[in-house]
Amino acid sequence: MNTQDHPVLDILSDLIAIPSTFPPGDTSAIAAYAAHRLRAAGYEVRVLDRDRPEIANVVAKLGDGAPSLVFNAHADTVGIGEHSLWETDPLVATLIDGRVHGLGAGNCKGSMAAQLWLAEQVASRGGPAKGEIVFTFCGDEENLGPDGAFFLREIGAVKPDMLVVGTQTENQLITAERGVMWVELAAHGKSAHAGNPAAGDNAILRLFRLAAYIDAEMTRRLADRKVGEQQSTMNIGIFRGGENTNVVPNFARLEIDRRLLPEEKLADAFAEIEGLVKAHPEAEYLSCRLLTGTNGFRAPHDGPLVSALTASIADVTGAPARFLKDTGASDGRYFADDGIEIVNFGPGAGWQGHRANEFVPLDELVAATAILEGLVGRLLGYRD
Numbered sequence: 001m002n003t004q005d006h007p008v009l010d011i012l013s014d015l016i017a018i019p020s021t022f023p024p025g026d027t028s029a030i031a032a033y034a035a036h037r038l039r040a041a042g043y044e045v046r047v048l049d050r051d052r053p054e055i056a057n058v059v060a061k062l063g064d065g066a067p068s069l070v071f072n073a074h075a076d077t078v079g080i081g082e083h084s085l086w087e088t089d090p091l092v093a094t095l096i097d098g099r100v101h102g103l104g105a106g107n108c109k110g111s112m113a114a115q116l117w118l119a120e121q122v123a124s125r126g127g128p129a130k131g132e133i134v135f136t137f138c139g140d141e142e143n144l145g146p147d148g149a150f151f152l153r154e155i156g157a158v159k160p161d162m163l164v165v166g167t168q169t170e171n172q173l174i175t176a177e178r179g180v181m182w183v184e185l186a187a188h189g190k191s192a193h194a195g196n197p198a199a200g201d202n203a204i205l206r207l208f209r210l211a212a213y214i215d216a217e218m219t220r221r222l223a224d225r226k227v228g229e230q231q232s233t234m235n236i237g238i239f240r241g242g243e244n245t246n247v248v249p250n251f252a253r254l255e256i257d258r259r260l261l262p263e264e265k266l267a268d269a270f271a272e273i274e275g276l277v278k279a280h281p282e283a284e285y286l287s288c289r290l291l292t293g294t295n296g297f298r299a300p301h302d303g304p305l306v307s308a309l310t311a312s313i314a315d316v317t318g319a320p321a322r323f324l325k326d327t328g329a330s331d332g333r334y335f336a337d338d339g340i341e342i343v344n345f346g347p348g349a350g351w352q353g354h355r356a357n358e359f360v361p362l363d364e365l366v367a368a369t370a371i372l373e374g375l376v377g378r379l380l381g382y383r384d
Contacts, residue, residue: 003366009100012113012365013093016102020076020139024054027075027139031056034075034137037116041123043135048157055139055147059157062123063132067304069379070134070158071119071372072149072331073112073166073346074141077104078354085356099359106348110360111166112137114347114368121373126383133380134158141331144292149331153338160340162305162379164372165332167344168353168360171313171368172322174344175306176230179260179336180329181269181293184253185210185277187241188285192248200248204241206282207252211236214256214276221272225261229325233259255291262296262336269293294333297342304379305341312374316367345371 003009018030031047035058039045043060058075080090080103088094090103100110119135122128136158140148152158167174187207192200218234225232234256241252260269270290277288299306301323310321327350332342347368348360376382 003362004095006366006369008113008117008365008369009093009362011116012100012105012109012360015109015113016093016104017091019091021079021103022076022142023079025076025139025143025145026054028054028056030075031058031137031139034058034112034116035060038119038135041120043119043123046157048152048155050147050151052147055145057139057148057152058135058137059152060119060135061132063128063380065131067131067161067379068134068159069128069131069376070136070160070163071115071166072136072138072163073115074108074139074148074331075112075137076139076142077107077109078142081356087357095362098362100362100365101357101359103358105358106168106360107353107358108141108166108168108346110168110348110365111346111368114365114372115166117369118372118376121369122376122382128376129381129383131380133376134160138331150334153334160335163332163335163340163342164305164309164375165330165342165344166346167330168348168350169324169345170349171317171345171347171364171371172324173306173309173313174324174326175299175301176262177296177326177330177332177342177344178230178232178262179264179266179269179294179296179333181258181260181266182291183256183258183270183273184289184291185214185256186251186253186287186289187282188287189248189250191250194246194248197248201250203249203252206285207239207241207254209282210277210280210286211239211254213280214273217276225264227261227263230261232261232264260296262298264296266293266295294329295336297332297336299341299343303341305343308378309343309345309371309375311378312371315374316370
């Protein structure tokens with residue numbers, strides 16, 4: 001079959017044409033599209049939300065019992081940004097030199113299209129021969145919010161034994177993902193007129209001193225925290241303080257991003273930062289607060305999911321599967337403490353996400369459908 005005639009291209013074109021940008025993160029229309037296709041294929045479908053109908057999540061199930069093989073892709077995208085930077089209409093799938101351009105083509109509507117095609121293919125073959133197959137298409141991912149995959153796990157809507165998260169891996173695998181932790185540090189001072197700064201206590205300068213101390217100490221500590229190519233890291237991403245130039249600021253805050261090796265735990269990582277703050281000479285004027293965080297995961301390379309996926313990749317591509325290094329965080333992190341196999345897989349390159357003229361190679365998208373079909377066959381089999 002010519003790749004341009006593959007039905008997955010039509011599915012991706014439909015998905016790109018349905019706006020699901022954050023902000024506002026409204027996934028109700030794209031969820032309705034997916035739910036309609038899945039019901040028509042014979043799935044038991046639920047559209048779920050946490051008292052916010054605009055943040056809709058689809059859960060579709062076929063089969064019963066163990067193992068539960070769950071597929072996930074997020075249905076929301078970032079915003080279009082500056083429209084003039086786009087060479088094509090961002091809400092129209094445009095094929096140029098074998099690449100499908102459009103907002104979300106790679107992140108993450110390419111994976112969503114491949115998984116929808118897979119769902120219909122599994123149903124057309126009578127469903128899984130054993131266990132159950134579940135497809136989840138979620139919102140609130142680009143917001144790092146609690147109303148998408150986190151919500152589905154929280155209410156027990158999905159309980160995977162194996163989880164495949166659609167991400168841009170160029171049809172290779174990410175089997176280890178670092179945890180993520182965001183921490184707020186704040187400094188308090190005393191306001192005064194800028195014409196007489198000695199009468200006040202500058203919170204920005206106090207936070208500068210804390211930031212320099214934390215950065216130097218954590219840089220030293222994290223230097224040797226690595227497993228293979230994975231590195232434990234810290235970044236100060238936000239620094240804010242002051243209201244007027246002519247006022248000594250009485251409050252300033254910063255936010256830290258910590259990426260944790262799968263072997264590190266969120267509670268310990270926060271305690272480490274908090275301990276440094278409490279040990280600082282100005283600790284009585286400082287505070288430390290955990291904003292959000294999840295542990296990381298590492299799937300064994302000899303587990304059934306990874307083994308089946310690597311075999312399917314090799315069968316379709318004719319080359320051994322490659323294990324890639326993670327950069328960001330996926331919805332798989334919400335299941336990191338459940339003792340299950342989690343793998344990130346999908347078409348498209350990570351550097352293509354969150355930018356104008358985003359694209360996914362069509363041949364890669366089509367190959368992803370074949371790889372996923374082979375994966376299900378190896379793990380669950382088909383009834384036909």
